[in-house]
Amino acid sequence: MLKLSRLLFCSFGVLSISFALTSCSTFDPPTVVPSYGHIDSIHFSIPADSANLEGSASSAIKAAWVYLDDNPVGTFQMPCTFPIVAGSGYHNIKIYSGVEAADANSAYSINPFYQFYSINVNLQQGKTTKFQPVSTYYNWVKFKYMENFDGESPGSQPQHIVRYYGGGSKAAGSDTVMFVTRNKSLVFDGTGSNGSGLVKLDENHTQYVGMTDPPDSLPYNGTPVYLEFNYRTTTFFSVGLFEEDTVIQISPSTIVYPSSTWKKLYVDLYSRTISTYHAYPNNYRVYFLMNYNTGDVADTLLLDNIKIIY
16 A cells, blocks of 8 residues: 555656646747848938928938837947847838937937838848838928028128127137138039038138027927038037127037038037027027137138028
């Protein structure tokens, strides 16, 4: 009888262990095989019938915000290949344009004025889908100010950027002006058919301060406000805001580093400036300020495609 009891106990133990092992295997999570997406770049364009209103299509879109069926997949610096956890079949993909906006809260942020790209696509697990997103300005964007230096005579002063005389302090003023150039080696598009703004500084002309004209009324109710422009410069310069009468220089300014090639810059005017200083009259002028770097033969600043939008 004792032997039988031991046999039954052992058999029950073996069955229990076997059941436990079998039961554990039923709870192993299934292997997830993602789909993959690939983006080389996001192409930005201006419709032909909007060129006079919206200006240049120059952009610097460096990152993509990707959403799957309105759920975030992630933020990726382009070019990029990224996993998408989704079952095989049709899904909606949205791709938002990310830029480096000076004075924004992060290195890359979604450009609030660039239309997102949306596509319904048949994703297959284990396979890569290549996306070719395109973007334009949203049709609600307001172009408050624009200066592209086109249609102005070479050597003339631009119509909508004027010299700052100091706002009551002559020492703070500009001792030189900006001129329009069509030199093929200098202009933004490289053809010489259009113009760019040129400033030259030397030992006899040591400070340039130019500002947008006329002053612009900008919203301060949380609406994003961006300054866009292309630049090329041999030394540092700064960008900021004057209040309407140019007596008060509103801080902080944005410092721009030298670049021997043309670059695109976005400045978030609202986040750090308008939102803080909206107690002043909300008619502002954007200013560009550059000082001569002592020891240089000469310093130059080139600007083009300046826009204030909201």
